[in-house]
Amino acid sequence: MRIFKSGAVRAITAAVAVxxxxxxxxxxxxxxxxxxxxxxxxxxxxxxxxxxxxxxLASDGETFRVTRQAFEALLEHESGGSKLVGxxxxxxxxxxxxxxxxxxxxxxxxxxxxxxxxxxxxxANYDHWFNWKGTYQSSAVSYYWQTIMGGFAKxxxxxxxxxxxxxxxxxxxxTAVIEVNEPSANLPGGFSLQAxxxxxxxxxxxxxxxxxxxxxDAITYPKYSQEAGTVAGTxxxxxxxxxxxxxxxxxxxxxxxxxxxxxxxxxxxxTIDTEAGRRQALQAGDIDGYDLVAPADVKTLEKxxxxxxxxxxxxxxxxxxxxxxxxxxxxxxVRQAISHAIDREGIVKTQLPEGGKAxxxxxxxxxxxxxxxxxxxxxxxxxAKELLKKAGEEKLKIEFCYPTEVTRPYMPAPQDMFExxxxxxxxxxxxxxxxxxxxxxxYLDATEAGSCALHMLGWTGDFNDGYNFIGTxxxxxxxxxxxxxxKVFDSVNAxxxxxxxxxxxxxxxxxxxxxxxxxxxxxxxASPPAIAFAKxxxxxxxxxxxxxxxxxxxxx
Amino acid sequence: MLRLVVRRLLQLIPTxxxxxxLLFLWLNRLPGGPASAILGERATEAEVARINRxxxxxxxxxxxxxxFLKRIFELDLGTSTQTxxxxxxxxxxxxxxxxxxxxxxxxxxxxxxxxxxxxxxxRRGGWLDVGAVSGSLIGICIPVFFLALILKxxxxxxxxxxxxxxxxxxxxxxxxxxxxxxxxxxLTGELDASLDAMHHLILPAIALSSIPLAxxxxxxxxxxxEVLGEDYVRTAESKGLDKRxxxxxxxxxxxxxxxVTAVGLLTGSLLSGAVLTESVFSFNGIxxxxxxxxxxxxxxxxxxxxxxxxMVYVLINLLVDLAYSxxxxxxxxx
Numbered sequence: 010m011r012i013f014k015s016g017a018v019r020a021i022t023a024a025v026a027v028x029x030x031x032x033x034x035x036x037x038x039x040x041x042x043x044x045x046x047x048x049x050x051x052x053x054x055x056x057x058x059x060x061x062x063x064x065x066l067a068s069d070g071e072t073f074r075v076t077r078q079a080f081e082a083l084l085e086h087e088s089g090g091s092k093l094v095g096x097x098x099x100x101x102x103x104x105x106x107x108x109x110x111x112x113x114x115x116x117x118x119x120x121x122x123x124x125x126x127x128x129x130x131x132x133a134n135y136d137h138w139f140n141w142k143g144t145y146q147s148s149a150v151s152y153y154w155q156t157i158m159g160g161f162a163k164x165x166x167x168x169x170x171x172x173x174x175x176x177x178x179x180x181x182x183x184t185a186v187i188e189v190n191e192p193s194a195n196l197p198g199g200f201s202l203q204a205x206x207x208x209x210x211x212x213x214x215x216x217x218x219x220x221x222x223x224x225x226d227a228i229t230y231p232k233y234s235q236e237a238g239t240v241a242g243t244x245x246x247x248x249x250x251x252x253x254x255x256x257x258x259x260x261x262x263x264x265x266x267x268x269x270x271x272x273x274x275x276x277x278x279x280t281i282d283t284e285a286g287r288r289q290a291l292q293a294g295d296i297d298g299y300d301l302v303a304p305a306d307v308k309t310l311e312k313x314x315x316x317x318x319x320x321x322x323x324x325x326x327x328x329x330x331x332x333x334x335x336x337x338x339x340x341x342x343v344r345q346a347i348s349h350a351i352d353r354e355g356i357v358k359t360q361l362p363e364g365g366k367a368x369x370x371x372x373x374x375x376x377x378x379x380x381x382x383x384x385x386x387x388x389x390x391x392x393a394k395e396l397l398k399k400a401g402e403e404k405l406k407i408e409f410c411y412p413t414e415v416t417r418p419y420m421p422a423p424q425d426m427f428e429x430x431x432x433x434x435x436x437x438x439x440x441x442x443x444x445x446x447x448x449x450x451x452y453l454d455a456t457e458a459g460s461c462a463l464h465m466l467g468w469t470g471d472f473n474d475g476y477n478f479i480g481t482x483x484x485x486x487x488x489x490x491x492x493x494x495x496k497v498f499d500s501v502n503a504x505x506x507x508x509x510x511x512x513x514x515x516x517x518x519x520x521x522x523x524x525x526x527x528x529x530x531x532x533x534x535a536s537p538p539a540i541a542f543a544k545x546x547x548x549x550x551x552x553x554x555x556x557x558x559x560x561x562x563x564x565x
Numbered sequence: 566m567l568r569l570v571v572r573r574l575l576q577l578i579p580t581x582x583x584x585x586x587l588l589f590l591w592l593n594r595l596p597g598g599p600a601s602a603i604l605g606e607r608a609t610e611a612e613v614a615r616i617n618r619x620x621x622x623x624x625x626x627x628x629x630x631x632x633f634l635k636r637i638f639e640l641d642l643g644t645s646t647q648t649x650x651x652x653x654x655x656x657x658x659x660x661x662x663x664x665x666x667x668x669x670x671x672x673x674x675x676x677x678x679x680x681x682x683x684x685x686x687x688r689r690g691g692w693l694d695v696g697a698v699s700g701s702l703i704g705i706c707i708p709v710f711f712l713a714l715i716l717k718x719x720x721x722x723x724x725x726x727x728x729x730x731x732x733x734x735x736x737x738x739x740x741x742x743x744x745x746x747x748x749x750x751x752l753t754g755e756l757d758a759s760l761d762a763m764h765h766l767i768l769p770a771i772a773l774s775s776i777p778l779a780x781x782x783x784x785x786x787x788x789x790x791e792v793l794g795e796d797y798v799r800t801a802e803s804k805g806l807d808k809r810x811x812x813x814x815x816x817x818x819x820x821x822x823x824x825v826t827a828v829g830l831l832t833g834s835l836l837s838g839a840v841l842t843e844s845v846f847s848f849n850g851i852x853x854x855x856x857x858x859x860x861x862x863x864x865x866x867x868x869x870x871x872x873x874x875x876m877v878y879v880l881i882n883l884l885v886d887l888a889y890s891x892x893x894x895x896x897x898x899x
Contacts, residue, residue, distance in 0.1 A: 052735045060649065147619045148612045168615055221649075228620070230649035254658050254741065255733050256849050277735050281847045282857065286730055290847075293722045293729040447860065457610060488610050 048564040050275040051546070054287045054299040058256055058280045061234040062248055063216070064203040065138060066145075068152035070469075070555060073203040074300070075258050075278050078559050079121070080206035080242030083112050083131065083185075084197060088558060089550030091323060091375060091473040093197060097126065097207055097243065098185075101200070107192030107508035108175075110200070114183040118267045120209035121247040128179035133210040135177040135187060137217065144221040149228055153204030153471075157195045194480060194505030194513070198472030209241035245271040245560035256280040271560035284416065291315065291541055298542040298562075300555070304362040304421045307539050316542040319364050322373045322535035323553035324419035325478060326467040328430065329530045333491030335407055335462035342400035344528045347463075348386035350393035350437035351430050353533050360426050361536045368532035370521045371479050375535075375553060378475030378504070378517025383525040393437035406440040410461035415448035418538035418555070419467030426533075427465060459488035465533075470554065475517030476505045483524055490529050497527050566887075573883045577876070584875050585637065588868050589630050637872070643865035647858065652869040655854065661744030662732055663843070663850035665762075667835040669770035674777035675828060682785025682824075683817065686793065697782050704779030710841035713772035717845060720768055727768045730847035734761050769846045773838050777831040784827050788820040795819075836874075 057071040064076035085096035095101070098112035118126035138154050140162050146169060148155055159173035175188040189196065199205065208216070216239070219231035233239035237248045237259075245268065246260035260276040279296065281287045287299040288306050292313070302310065302317060310317050328351065332338040353367035366374065370383045397403050411427035420426065424445075431441045444461065446452040456464045466489075470477050476484075483501045486493045500523040504516030538555065542548045549561035617623045621632065636643060642652035685697035721729035732746055733739060739758035742749045747766070750759025792798060793816060801811045839852035847853070851870070858866040 050736055058648070144619065147616060149616045149619070152612075166615060166618070168611060228646075228649050229644045229651070235650065250738075254662070254744065254746075254849060255731060255737075256847070257731075257735065259736070275736065279731065279735060281730050282853075283844070283847070286845070286847050289717060289722045290729045293725055295721075295729050295731075295735075454613075457613065 049273065050277060051273045051298070051559065051562050051564075052277045052279060052296045053559065054279050054281045054290060054296045056280070056282055056284075056287070056301050058253070059251075059258060059278075061230050062237065062240045062251065062258075063208075063231075063234040064206050065154065065208075066150050066221070066230060066234055067204065071280075074555070074557075075248070075260075076206070076242075077203050077244070077556060078246040078260055078276060079240070079244040079248050079263075080203065080208065081244050082201050082203065082206045084201040086201060086472070086552065086554055086556055088561070089552055091321075091470075091553050093201060093473070096201065097131075098200075101197060103197070103508075105508065107196065108189050110187045110189070110197065111180075112185045112187070112200075114185060115267060116183060118243050119265045120212075120241045120243055121263055122209050122211055122241040124209040124211050124241070126207070126243055127182050128185040130210050131185040131187075131207055132177035132179050133213055134205075134207050135174065137213050138205075139172070139174050144228055147221075147228060150221055150230075153199075153202050157193075157199030157202065157205065158189070192506060192508050194474055194476035198474045198477065201472055206242060212239055212241040215239050243267070245269075245558075246276050266560075269560070272563035273559075276559050276562075288541075291543060294543070296543075297546050298540065298548070300538075300540050301416065301418070302539040302541045303416065304360070304536075304539070306541075307362050310541050314544045316544070316546060316548050317539050318542075318548055318551045319362060319537045319539045320551045320555065321375055321553035322364065322366055322537050323375055324467055324469040324535055324538075325368055325371055325373055325532055326419040326426075326465070326534045326536060327368070327371060327530050327532045329456065329461075329464045329466055329489055331459045331462055331464070331489065331491040332529075333459055333488070337400070337402050337405055337407070338462065339492075340400045340402065341528070342396040343402050343405065344530075345386060346393040346396035346400070346402075346437065347434065347439070348528055348531045349389045349396065350439065351433050351531055351533065352388040354388065355433075356426055356429055357534050359429070360422055361534060362421070362539055364537035366535045368534050370525050371482065371530075371532050372475060372521065373470075373535035375473075376470060376475055376478060377473055377514045378479075378521065380518035380521040382518070383522050384528075385525075386528070386531070388433075390433075390436050397438060403438060404440070405438070406442065407434075407462050408442045408444055409434075409463040410444045410446055410452065410455060411465055412448040412452040413445050415452075417467060418469055419534075419536050420465060421536060423465060430465075430533075456489055459491050472554070475514070475520070476501070479517070479520060479524060480505055483520075483529065492529060494527055494529075497524055497529070500524070570883070570887070573886070577879055580879060581872065581875065585634065585868075585872065586630070588871055589626075589633060633868075642869035642872075645858070645866050646863045647861045647866070652865050655866065656851065656869070656873070657744060659849060659851045659854050662746075662848060663836070663839050663852055665745050665747060666766060666769055666773060666839060666843070666848065666850060667832060669763075669766045670773035670835060670838075671777060671828065671832050673770055673774040674781050674831070677774075678778045678781030679785050679821070679824065682782040683789050683820075685782065686786045686789035689790065694786075697786065701779035701782040704775045704782075707775065708841075709772055709775060709838045710845055712775050713769065713842050713845040716768045716772055728765050732762060732765050732849060733758065734765075737761050765846075765848075769842045769848055772845070773835060773842045776838060777828070777835070780827060780831060781824060784824050785820065788823050789816060792816050792820045 055071045055074055059072040059075045060069060061067050061072055062076065064073060064080055067073065082096050083098040084093050084101065086092065087094045097115055097118060099115050100113040101110060103110045114128060120126060141151060142165065145151055146161055146165050155170055159170040161172060173189045173191055173193060175190050178186045180186050216233055219233055221231050222229045237250050240248060245263055245266045247263045248258065249261045250259040256279055258278045262271040262274045281290055284301065284303045290296045291299055307317050330338045330344060337343050357365045357367050369385050370380065372379055397405060409431060412423050415423060431443060434441050446455060455461050456466060468478060468481060479501050482490065483497050485498050500520040504513060504520045507513040507516045540551055545565045547563045547565060549557045549559055551557060621629065644651055645655050648655060681697050685694040688694055717729055720726050728734065737758055739746060739755055740749060740753045742752055746762030747759050750756055750762060798811060798815055801815050836852060839850060840856055843850045843853035844856055855870055
């Protein structure tokens with residue numbers, strides 16, 4: 010045993026020192042590309058890995074953030090807004106019944122694999138989704154297809170929704186006609202979804218050879234969706250690599266893009282799953298931007314000189330009431346009392362970033378269908394007490410569930426928000442029994458099953474249609490709410506069937522008024538989620554729908 | 566000897582079977598399931614039911630267990646509900662990262678800890694001794710994640726000497742052969758990738774090494790002090806033997822025996838520290854993956870991981886027993 014003779018110790022120490030210096034040198038060398046030194050690579054951090062490189066198989070924002078740069082849908086939202094504009098279709102129209110949708114397609118568009126974009130390609134996509142079989146029919150795989158277009162050519166699950174998609178016809182090279190069985194509130198908004206973005210027909214043929222499987226208690230996604238190479242869209246970037254070990258998706262500028270070319274050559278999405286981790290990576294210069302900035306960090310980052318644009322509100326945060334869980338909630342006065350007891354403005358001032366708004370109904374004021382005439386329930390503790398007395402519920406005791414270990418764009422600090430509301434309710438004489446639960450799946454399962462009398466949840470819109478908000482909750486009986494009120498359900502469903510856009514907006518306003526008369530829960534606030542960029546970055550226009558186009562990014 | 570090996574391997578079967586029953590029952594008692602983890606706020610009652618039906622989670626527990634057992638016998642750990650990829654593939658991607666991190670952490674602990682413990686003992690009562698003892702006390706007391714946060718805050722965010730997250734720099738197009746980033750760089754001649762991986766390992770490895778380092782310092786110090794008082798050391802010194810020979814051949818060699826045993830045990834326990842360290846540095850290792858799997862109720866990953874670790878522990882115990890019987894015939898089992 011001679012290794013610890015002083016010479017050996019010195020040798021080891023020297024080796025460690027050399028190693029440290031060498032790795033230090035490596036880092037300095039790496040930083041050129043990493044930190045925007047060559048201005049050729051933009052690195053953006055999200056909170057989670059994408060689930061698939063095929064957006065049709067996804068329903069989560071992290072996947073769509075990546076795929077949106079590579080795939081385009083027939084319709085898109087205007088840059089930085091929520092208005093529908095042409096995407097791969099320059100113009101679109103529907104028949105008066107809202108059943109036949111005609112799309113005049115953009116010319117000169119190419120897919121990343123060299124295939125030409127045309128009406129046949131559009132129909133190949135819609136027919137591909139409509140003919141999905143087996144595990145592809147699970148709503149875990151094809152959630153958005155089912156939400157927008159219903160079921161499939163041959164539904165394999167009797168509980169699957171009735172198909173609403175009827176056919177797609179290539180009328181000519183540049184005109185595609187999509188027919189549906191019934192008019193739907195989800196159209197035309199649904200045509201803009203990433204999940205219905207158009208893929209190359211050549212790639213689709215490869216996709217069709219591979220199955221998704223439900224094996225071993227989970228769904229296995231097809232191989233093509235898990236590695237770059239097969240998927241091909243028309244977007245300003247093409248996906249070139251998915252390094253799962255390094256949690257990194259790399260995209261490269263598509264030089265044959267039909268529109269304005271991307272300003273930065275390489276775009277890299279990396280995953281850093283904690284808020285603090287993303288902020289520190291930006292401050293350390295390891296990334297050029299990140300999403301889901303904690304409201305508490307916004308001011309600090311701005312002071313330090315970072316770009317922290319705030320998106321317009323397009324979400325809603327609410328306190329849900331489950332009437333079946335606590336019979337007192339069946340009484341209108343009790344629901345009104347709870348609404349009066351909560352200080353929404355206080356929550357907005359203390360918990361939300363600048364630009365947050367107190368809510369009066371179950372949609373933000375940026376959604377078409379928002380009504381100025383809904384019944385409001387201003388903060389009034391005495392009124393709440395009176396209403397409780399009137400209902401004979403002065404000693405109301407109620408369970409209130411809240412989630413832990415989570416932040417959502419509409420709910421940046423769940424525990425603090427809960428504590429404030431609990432204090433407000435207690436001032437009105439309500440005894441609150443708090444129940445903290447882990448967000449996924451405990452909390453989500455409990456709220457969905459109607460196990461919490463009061464709970465906090467929210468929603469970020471997919472597209473600008475009222476049904477995307479109120480239709481989610483009040484189109485029919487739902488365990489989360491535990492009530493059955495025909496008037497409320499009819500008002501929402503009637504609005505969804507109006508085909509004239511202006512008429513539909515008016516109908517949504519009426520539905521909002523009906524809902525707030527019934528007051529099934531308390532809409533609390535709408536929060537503007539912030540996104541942060543390095544000091545040397547010209548950010549893209551931020552989108553209320555979190556649909557940023559990173560082709561707009563450049564370095565200063 | 567062969568009988569011992571066969572007997573111990575046969576004992577593995579009931580051990581793992583019993584563990585699988587316990588695991589399965591435990592997981593089935595947990596509230597929540599993968600459906601709402603997949604769909605989030607969008608999960609409705611009907612959709613959860615449909616997903617559960619597709620995954621067979623609506624079937625009786627014994628049917629699910631039998632299916633689970635059949636898969637295990639086929640060495641199929643199932644598919645991760647988070648990523649939709651086979652659990653083996655997920656482990657194969659992440660285990661090398663954690664092993665690499667653990668090796669570097671334990672190397673730091675050994676290379677720094679043993680000389681420091683030895684010098685502290687040699688200069689008992691001196692400033693080095695006081696520093697080593699109090700430093701190791703802090704090392705044991707300070708939570709690993711806290712140390713990780715401090716190191717990251719100072720050396721990555723403020724001084725920008727080290728990367729703040731990940732295993733490799735963005736765009737480092739390294740060839741992946743074994744999954745061990747440092748080793749792969751050496752094998753393929755991509756030395757920049759190797760150095761880059763090492764650069765990413767340093768801060769998490771220092772944080773992770775804090776407890777083993779503290780334990781090694783204290784154990785070495787105590788052990789050396791004990792050996793220094795032994796008769797044979799006094800004899801060697803009084804014979805006029807060169808001090809370096811006494812130190813290396815007589816003191817350290819004997820003092821290191823308990824330390825070496827401890828190093829083995831500490832290496833095994835590094836995994837718990839890795840969960841927190843990897844989380845702070847967004848290091849894509851098995852520790853971070855298990856943390857997210859617990860959040861997402863990713864049953865296949867959790868079951869696979871626990872069974873795998875149990876198997877490793879049982880096998881290590883077997884190897885230890887075999888090693889004992891080889892080293893010391895008195896403990897040989899007949």
